[in-house]
Amino acid sequence: MTTHTQHNSVPKTSVWLAFGFYLLIGFEFFYMISPFAVYFYSVYQPGLEFINNHPSISWLGATFLPHIVSETSSPLLNNITPVGFILTFGGGALFIFGAIQVYWNKLRKKSVVVSGLYIFVRHPQYTALIIAGLGMLILWPRYIVLLSYVSMLFVYYHLARHEERECFLKYGSSYQSYMEKTPMFIPFAQKLPRLPQLLSGNNLARRSLYVIIYFSILILSVQTANLLRSWALDQLYARYDQNSATISVTSLSSDNIAEILAIAMDDDTVREHIRETESTDRLINYIVPLDWSASEIPMQQIEGFDHFGYLPPEEANEHKIVFTRSIPDTEKKLTGKEIIEHSKDRLPLLEIIVNRKSKLVSEILPPLQPAHLESVPLPIF
Structure with missing residues (x-):
């Protein structure tokens, strides 16, 4: 659901910045498979050199899935690149379709979008970015991209909650009804408990919970990637x-x-x-x-x-x-x-x-x- 208030300008700008972030990752991949790869890599050179030259963080530049080999003994790995392309382009198409819905609504001078993609989820543009980001991660599976992707998931959740508070203040019970029947990010999924409701107490306690969950998921993601890397090496x-x-x-x-x-x-x-x-x-x-x-x-x-x-x-x-x-x-x-x-x-x-x-x-x-x-x-x- 989308409103057009001055308060929402910051979250909407962040959505486009996130989309640009994933495009930047995507361009790295596409240029790597072109003859101009060496020239494009000069854009990333300072940051990647910094990572590579510091032993404590050099692992961030490594990949945890095969990226060079054309064949492995695993059918899953052999077919994962097309899946990455489908998710990347599919998510990008959904993002653009969601943006068209929003701006078409603006042209018609309507203040809220509840049709189209918004029937299935409350934040379809964030869902689109999550899908496209997962595709990028499959196509260019660096650890640093994994950590960035997980971090962006938390940013999307925070921005979505901010938008929902603004919508609730403006539309009251009608928006509450929409929230109750429409999932946040995942279509047809039962509504998950909101993170702030998992812990009662003051804002400091809630923020501490966010931090603990965030770093716990980062650690879990890296450990999962390590297991995937070890398994993938066995499939070569x-x-x-x-x-x-x-x-x-x-x-x-x-x-x-x-x-x-x-x-x-x-x-x-x-x-x-x-x-x-x-x-x-x-x-x-x-x-x-x-x-x-x-x-x-x-x-x-x-x-x-x-x-x-x-x-x-x-x-x-x-x-x-x-x-x-x-x-x-x-x-x-x-x-x-x-x-x-x-x-x-x-x-x-x-x-x-x-x-x-x-x-x-x-x-x-x-x-x-x-x-x-x-x-x-x-x-x-």
Whole structure:
């Protein structure tokens, strides 16, 4: 339900600011899948560098769901990107439709909206932003985006309660009746108890409850994301050993990964190059199809290539291997999956093409030179 009072100008402005905030996150994702990713990332560079350069908060820049790989062993993860797109664009469309309703009502000089989307929920524009924000979080699952999303949920609740107090003061029992029969954010859901009613007492006690609930949900969200990250890593087509983690971005069995690595390490040049790294270094290697690239991996880029929705050719004989040196966020000795879990960046070492049919390295490409964005945290898997 929407009124048009001077008091409501602040909440409505906040709605548009929130919409702009999600657009900013969305633009990061869309530019990351374009050839202009490196230029767009310069906008985020100062903040992301600050996060990456401080060990205590460097985890905020990490992702907790796969963002690079095209295939995993989980059907859910393989189909989660289209879900993210649907939620993002669907939420955006609902937001615009809700805005049209509000301003159309203004043109007709009516003071309240109770039709259209407002039949199902009292705050459809906030619901739309919640849906779009969830889609953005799926498409760009950084921890910092997760914390921002949870924080915005509390902001929406606060703004919605503010609007409802204004509406109640102006419309009295008619608005109270509307509240009783119309859910706040979730259509067809039974009305949940309002947070201020969960605790009786003065304003300080109620505010303290808000703070406790807020930080409790933040902690719970991060722990849930950690569990999702660990589970997602187990779904990768990967092979781990004491000093390295090797990820295939498409479907390859552990035996096939081992075979491709063995062919690579049988080559004298490759073996010598890898041996030049320090014994304490840990490697993250990527096995990718010949016609595949991703701006998140320090490798030679294929102009205009979009790895989302990529379908690899069946039984390909040639594969690229990108060897990188992991830059960990801890001094602890890491092995296996821990190398990925604690890697905040990678440095390029070598890029080669392996032919499984001839069992030879057919080409050795020069390593990509570290770019000016090397300290910006990029997805690892």
